[in-house]
Structure formats: structure tokens, C-alpha cells
Amino acid sequence: MKFNVNNEEVFASTGGRPFDKNKPLIIFIHGSGLTHMCWVLQTRYFAFHGYSVLALDLPGHGLSGGKSLTSVEEMADWINDVIDAVGFNQTSLVGHSQGCLVALECASRYPNKIKTLSLMGGAGAIPMNPELLALAENSDPKAVDLMMDFAHGPSGHFGGHPVPGLYHLNTGSMLVQSKEIKDTLGVDFRACENYTNGFEAAKKLDLPTLSILADKDRMCRLKDGKKLADHIKGSDVHVIKNCGHMMLLEEADQTLAILKRFILDKYPIT
Amino acid sequence: MDPKTYKFDTLSLHAGYQPDKNGGSRQVPIYQTTSYLFDDVDHAAALFNLERGGHIYSRISNPTVGVLEERVAALEGGTAAIATSSGMAAIFLAIMTLCESGDHIVASSQVYGGTANLLRLTLPKFGINTTFVKPRDTEGFKKAIQKNTKCIFGELLGNPGNELMNMPEVADIAHNAGLPLMIDSTYQTPYLCKPFDFGADIVVHSLTKWMAGHGSSMAGIIVEGGKFNWMQNDKFPSLTKEYEGYHGLSFAEEFGPVAFTMKARAEGMRDFGPCLSPQNAWNVMQGIETLSVRMEKHCSNAEKMVEYLLAHESVAWVSHPSAPDHPDYELAKKILPKGRGSMIAFGIKGGKEAGTAFINNVKLASHLANVGDTRTLVIHPASATHSQMDEATLKFAGLSQDMIRLSVGIEDIDDIKNDFEDGFRAAKKPMLVANK
Ligand SMILES: Cc1ncc(COP(=O)(O)O)c(C=O)c1O
Numbered sequence: 001m002k003f004n005v006n007n008e009e010v011f012a013s014t015g016g017r018p019f020d021k022n023k024p025l026i027i028f029i030h031g032s033g034l035t036h037m038c039w040v041l042q043t044r045y046f047a048f049h050g051y052s053v054l055a056l057d058l059p060g061h062g063l064s065g066g067k068s069l070t071s072v073e074e075m076a077d078w079i080n081d082v083i084d085a086v087g088f089n090q091t092s093l094v095g096h097s098q099g100c101l102v103a104l105e106c107a108s109r110y111p112n113k114i115k116t117l118s119l120m121g122g123a124g125a126i127p128m129n130p131e132l133l134a135l136a137e138n139s140d141p142k143a144v145d146l147m148m149d150f151a152h153g154p155s156g157h158f159g160g161h162p163v164p165g166l167y168h169l170n171t172g173s174m175l176v177q178s179k180e181i182k183d184t185l186g187v188d189f190r191a192c193e194n195y196t197n198g199f200e201a202a203k204k205l206d207l208p209t210l211s212i213l214a215d216k217d218r219m220c221r222l223k224d225g226k227k228l229a230d231h232i233k234g235s236d237v238h239v240i241k242n243c244g245h246m247m248l249l250e251e252a253d254q255t256l257a258i259l260k261r262f263i264l265d266k267y268p269i270t
Numbered sequence: 271m272d273p274k275t276y277k278f279d280t281l282s283l284h285a286g287y288q289p290d291k292n293g294g295s296r297q298v299p300i301y302q303t304t305s306y307l308f309d310d311v312d313h314a315a316a317l318f319n320l321e322r323g324g325h326i327y328s329r330i331s332n333p334t335v336g337v338l339e340e341r342v343a344a345l346e347g348g349t350a351a352i353a354t355s356s357g358m359a360a361i362f363l364a365i366m367t368l369c370e371s372g373d374h375i376v377a378s379s380q381v382y383g384g385t386a387n388l389l390r391l392t393l394p395k396f397g398i399n400t401t402f403v404k405p406r407d408t409e410g411f412k413k414a415i416q417k418n419t420k421c422i423f424g425e426l427l428g429n430p431g432n433e434l435m436n437m438p439e440v441a442d443i444a445h446n447a448g449l450p451l452m453i454d455s456t457y458q459t460p461y462l463c464k465p466f467d468f469g470a471d472i473v474v475h476s477l478t479k480w481m482a483g484h485g486s487s488m489a490g491i492i493v494e495g496g497k498f499n500w501m502q503n504d505k506f507p508s509l510t511k512e513y514e515g516y517h518g519l520s521f522a523e524e525f526g527p528v529a530f531t532m533k534a535r536a537e538g539m540r541d542f543g544p545c546l547s548p549q550n551a552w553n554v555m556q557g558i559e560t561l562s563v564r565m566e567k568h569c570s571n572a573e574k575m576v577e578y579l580l581a582h583e584s585v586a587w588v589s590h591p592s593a594p595d596h597p598d599y600e601l602a603k604k605i606l607p608k609g610r611g612s613m614i615a616f617g618i619k620g621g622k623e624a625g626t627a628f629i630n631n632v633k634l635a636s637h638l639a640n641v642g643d644t645r646t647l648v649i650h651p652a653s654a655t656h657s658q659m660d661e662a663t664l665k666f667a668g669l670s671q672d673m674i675r676l677s678v679g680i681e682d683i684d685d686i687k688n689d690f691e692d693g694f695r696a697a698k699k700p701m702l703v704a705n706k
Contacts, residue, residue: 011523013523013524016319016320016321016517016518016519016524017517035526037524037525037526037527040320040524040525041321041322041323044319044320044321045316045321045322048315048316048319048321062526063501063523129271131271132271142272142273145273145275146271146272146273148273148275149273149274149275155288155290155291157275157276158276158284158285158286158287158288159285159286159287159288159337159340159341159344160286160287160288160291160340161323161340162322162323162324163323163528163532164323164324164325164330164331164332164333164335164336164339164535165331165336165339165340165343165350165351165352165353165531165535166323166340166343166349166350166528166531167285167286167340167343167344167348167349167350167351169275169344170343170344170347170348170349170496171349171350171496171527171528174349174495174496174497174526174527175526175527177497178499178526178527242290252322252323253322253323253324256322
């Protein structure tokens with residue numbers, strides 16, 4: 001679905017069902033350099049089971065227009081603008097990686113609008129390896145190769161995509177390279193590097209929060225994910241075994257099952 | 271800092287397979303089954319709606335076949351792949367996923383005989399027509415593009431004349447016209463060339479050939495590059511617009527870099543049913559495990575045979591891109607740096623008659639209609655694979671009456687040469703008789 005936010009065209013996948021203003025809204029926020037497509041094995045389920053789904057392409061990413069936003073704070077405000085633009089006054093947020101920082105910041109800024117928060121492969125801060133950051137800011141494709149390496153667990157490196165015939169590493173790599181690397185991945189990595197408010201934002205939260213972490217995550221390590229969860233009141237933490245940072249694809253079924261249980265319980269269809 | 275993702279030789283043994291999810295079985299299990307249990311009604315619906323990944327019915331997908339698909343995608347540098355019952359099934363499925371009745375294809379004139387037949391005679395029955403262009407006529411590809419053209423199709427090393435298509439330039443022509451480039455890379459395998467690195471968008475293979483190597487099993491595959499933007503124009507509505515067969519799904523919007531594969535599976539596999547059997551998928555994987563070592567030997571044997579044939583008094587001409595006088599020698603070095611493949615075409619002095627005598631008198635080399643076996647194979651195209659063609663069409667396809675097509679195997683090179691000596695000796699005899 002395409003719609004306008006701040007006079008820029010925005011694309012969001014609605015999970016294969018028409019967008020319906022009368023169903024509870026769930027917004028999915030992708031990680032650095034990625035697009036709505038990483039969410040395909042979560043969004044379609046909710047869309048077919050009574051929710052309205054928006055898996056966004058952040059500005060400058062995927063099929064959305066405009067330029068990439070340069071800070072997590074701006075992205076958080078932009079999510080609020082999206083909620084207004086589609087005519088809702090509340091939503092659930094689901095974020096992955098950088099999307100967790102955005103969701104966290106957004107929930108702390110707009111507590112009345114955000115009803116539940118689901119964080120996957122998150123951390124309170126995502127400082128970047130300086131070499132990786134420099135490569136991404138120079139549009140060097142090696143940045144993407146390194147990212148694919150770090151983002152997948154030992155099993156994911158062999159493949160084993162839940163959708164028959166798809167190969168993780170190359171699919172991820174093509175997603176990131178669908179736009180100029182420095183304009184998406186480079187800007188996003190810099191925004192992660194600069195964001196320091198994570199733990200402060202976390203302390204302010206008072207809403208049902210889920211953390212899905214993976215024991216073989218090399219982008220946001222398990223201990224960092226747990227540290228963030230420790231700063232959030234009553235946070236529900238699940239650890240997926242033998243899985244890397246891309247749990248939403250590497251272990252899509254497990255991720256969906258955990259998310260489903262949480263959302264159906266804390267954000268039921270009324 | 272360098273990425274520690276697995277490299278080619280490792281991928282050919284391991285890609286696509288996780289032993290821990292298969293009871294620790296080191297070898298890929300053969301899932302000899304037609305169908306798969308659903309956990310509950312919700313799971314069944316989720317699989318049919320593409321909400322979750324998984325298997326429903328082996329016409330659509332199968333776990334053993336799935337490993338092969340991922341493995342070849344990994345080796346080619348593609349995002350996804352879909353395996354089929356044969357190479358021809360892959361070509362047909364790929365074209366039918368792209369084209370509708372009324373559409374048009376620009377194709378290289380030097381393609382495998384079955385493909386030529388499909389494009390020239392069979393697809394017009396479905397309203398899909400093809401303009402053929404000689405593989406070296408790069409500008410010709412541009413001129414042949416029409417408003418309703420949906421892709422450019424070619425083999426890199428044209429069969430059987432060994433004319434090399436200038437893939438990077440033809441890719442630019444295709445992309446400037448908003449079209450994908452589809453390459454049949456059967457003769458190269460990803461060991462010799464990864465067409466995606468040179469601008470191809472879709473790669474098809476007959477896995478029956480070098481990829482499997484053993485000549486035991488029929489199989490084909492389509493691999494998607496993931497770079498082509500289907501939404502850049504309105505030429506591919508079945509990929510970009512709402513698809514009636516799947517709750518109004520837009521494949522390009524929902525699946526981006528794997529849209530083509532998702533559509534080929536959801537539509538083509540479901541409706542045409544050219545599925546690969548798990549046993550054959552497994553057989554092909556046994557071959558792929560040794561792809562690198564076999565291809566190295568294929569290529570080194572081929573180069574030795576080229577030298578031998580060039581020096582032979584009974585040989586009129588030799589065509590192989592490793593021969594310095596081959597018109598595509600330089601281009602081949604760039605596109606096929608690791609080796610120029612193991613297909614050699616040569617002309618035998620004494621024309622058709624000598625050719626027949628040669629074929630009838632070699633004993634180690636097998637006379638049959640296949641290529642890319644580990645064993646050395648020979649055939650005389652004018653009387654076999656391309657026998658339906660008249661003289662003019664034969665010439666346009668780059669063939670001649672004296673041409674022998676040789677697929678060099680990995681036997682001991684001296685044994686192959688000795689066998690050829692017998693063939694050449696026999697071929698001389700009718701010439702001596704004729705000269706009297
Ligand atoms: C280049 C090429 N493409 C496609 C095919 C067709 O493949 P298959 O025989 O597996 O259907 C062949 C051989 O038969 C071939 O040589």
C-alpha cells in the first residue's frame with residue numbers, strides 16, 4: 001500500500017490483505033539497510049488473522065520515496081506520523097535490530113499510542129564496528145558481505161530457508177543492495193552508532209514488552225539483548241537456540257509462534 | 271576484516287542443508303513422499319496463504335529438492351532457485367513465468383536444438399514468438415527488440431558452434447530496454463562462470479549435464495539473480511499487479527528479489543507440474559559435490575584435445591575458445607577465466623562421409639545425444655540433434671556437414687587420443703577409396 005507521510009510517498013506491505021481501519025494495527029519496523037520484505041513470514045499471518053498490518057519501508061528504503069532519516073529519534077517521530085497518516089490513534093510495534101531502537105524510542109515518546117512493543121535481535125545501543133561503518137558509508141559492497149556474515153547464525157550460513165528454494169545470504173544481500181548502499185545502510189549504521197538514549201527510553205516504558213533474542217546473534221549479542229530487557233519493566237524474554245540475528249527468517253516459525261502468543265494475549269482483537 | 275561466509279567448494283558440499291534439523295543425518299535424506307502432515311487447520315491455511323514457509327505437496331516443493339535448489343542458488347550467487355524435471359522443463363517454466371500470449375522473445379540463434387524447437391515451433395502455438403539473432407551480432411539483439419518483447423535469451427557458448435555471446439553488452443541492451451537477460455548456463459556451470467556477475471537476471475540449467483556429471487539423471491533448474499526491478503515498467507503485470515490466483519498478491523511487492531521464483535512455484539509448478547523427483551535431486555547433488563574437481567579436469571582435458579586436434583592432419587578446423595585463433599578468445603578469457611568448457615566442435619576432412627566413419631569407429635567415446643557426462647561423448651549434429659533442420663537453417667545455426675561435436679570427458683587423456691586415432695584412421699579409408 002502506498003500513502004503519504006509528510007508529503008513523501010511511503011510504501012508498506014499490508015501482509016496480503018487489504019488495509020482495514022477497523023482492525024487493530026501492528027507496525028513492523030525493519031533493520032539497517034533492509035526493507036519490508038524481511039517480515040514476510042510474520043506479517044502475512046497477522047494480516048490473515050484479524051489484524052491490520054503495515055510492514056514499512058523507511059523513507060529512502062525499498063519502495064518508499066524520500067531520503068533516509070539520519071537519526072533514531074527522527075525515525076521514532078516518523079513512526080508517529082505514520083500512525084496519524086493512516087488514521088489510527090494506537091498501534092503495536094514490532095522492530096528488528098535498528099528497528100528495535102526506533103520502536104523503543106517511539107514507545108517512550110508516545111506512550112499513549114503504543115500498546116505493545118516486540119523487540120527482535122535488539123539491544124539498548126548498537127555501536128558499529130568502525131571498519132564496517134566506513135565501508136557502508138563508502139558504498140563498498142564488502143559492507144553487505146560482512147553484514148550477511150554477522151547477521152546469520154552457523155546454521156543460517158548453510159542455508160535452510162523456511163521457504164523452499166530461497167537462499168538467505170544472497171536474498172539479504174540483494175535486499176540491501178536494491179538502493180545505493182551509502183544512502184541506506186550507511187545512513188542507518190551511522191544513526192545506530194549515534195543513538196545513546198536506549199536505556200533511558202527503556203526505563204520510561206510501561207507497556208507489555210517482548211524480547212526475542214538468539215543465542216548465536218553476532219550483531220546484537222545475547223547479553224546485550226538481555227541487558228536491554230533488564231531495563232524494561234516486566235519484559236517477556238525468549239531466547240531462540242542455534243540461531244543468528246535474522247531470527248525472523250532463520251527461525252521464522254519459532255519467531256512467529258512467540259510473537260503470536262504475545263500479541264494475541266496482550267493486544268487481542270476486540 | 272573479511273567476511274567468513276563459505277566459498278564455492280564448500281558450498282557445493284554443504285549449502286542448503288542443516289544436519290541438526292534432519293536427525294543428524296550427514297547425507298541429505300531422500301524425502302520420498304508426496305505430501306506433508308499439517309499440524310492443524312491453521313497451519314494448513316498458513317502454508318496455502320504463503321504466511322509460513324514449508325511443504326504441502328511434492329509437486330510444489332520437497333525437502334530434498336529444496337536442498338538442491340538452495341545449493342545451486344548459493345553456487346550461482348542467486349537469491350533463489352526452483353528445480354524441474356529436466357532442463358527443457360526449466361526453460362519452459364521460466365518463459366511461461368515471464369510471458370503471456372502476444373509476447374515476444376529475442377533469442378540467440380545458437381541454442382540447444384530442443385530450445386530452438388520450443389522457441390521456433392512450439393511457443394508460437396501459445397502466441398509467443400521469437401526473433402533469432404546470431405550470438406556475435408550484439409547490435410542485432412538491440413534491433414530485434416519489439417514493444418512486446420519480454421526477455422533476451424541466450425546460451426553463453428552457443429550450442430554447438432562455440433560462438434560466445436557478449437553477455438555484458440547484451441545485458442546492457444536488455445536492461446536499457448527494461449528487459450531481463452535469461453542465460454542457459456548449462457555448458458559453463460557456476461564453476462566456470464556466474465552469469466549474474468555479468469548482468470544476467472535469470473539463469474537456467476540442464477542439471478542433466480556437467481552439474482550432475484554422471485549421466486544418470488534428468489534435472490533442470492531456474493536460478494533468480496534478484497537484482498532485476500520488475501516494477502520499473504508495466505511489462506510484467508503478472509509479477510507486479512495483483513495476481514488472481516493468490517488472493518490478489520503482487521509478487522514483486524511482497525517478495526522483491528525472489529519474486530520470480532515465488533511466482534514460478536506458486537503458478538507454474540502448481541499448474542504445469544514439471545517437478546523433480548527427490549531421488550533425482552539427490553543423484554544430482556552427488557555430482558555437484560565434486561563439481562570443481564570435475565570441471566578442472568574436463569577443462570584441462572579439453573585444452574589437451576584442442577592442441578591434439580589442431581595438430582592433426584585429418585582435422586579441417588577446430589572451434590574452442592581456448593584456441594588462440596578462436597574469434598572469441600579474448601572475450602572468453604574475461605568471461606570464463608577458469609576454463610573455456612569441455613565442448614569442442616571440429617571439422618573432419620572428407621565431410622559427412624568421413625564424419626560418419628569416424629563416429630562409427632571410435633570405441634571409448636560414446637556416440638549419443640548428450641553432453642557433459644564424465645565420459646567422452648561424440649555426435650555428428652547434422653545427422654542427429656539438428657537433423658530436422660534444412661540446409662539454410664543449419665547454416666544459420668552455425669552448423670556444417672563436416673562438424674563433429676565432442677564433449678570431452680575426464681578419462682585418461684592418452685586413452686581418448688588413442689581412441690580418436692582409430693576413428694581418424696577409419697575415416698581416411700573412404701577418402702582413399704573416393705580419391706582413386
Ligand atoms: C544447453 C542445453 N540446454 C538445455 C538442454 C535441455 O536439457 P534436458 O535434456 O535436461 O531437458 C540441453 C540438453 O539437452 C542443453 O544442452
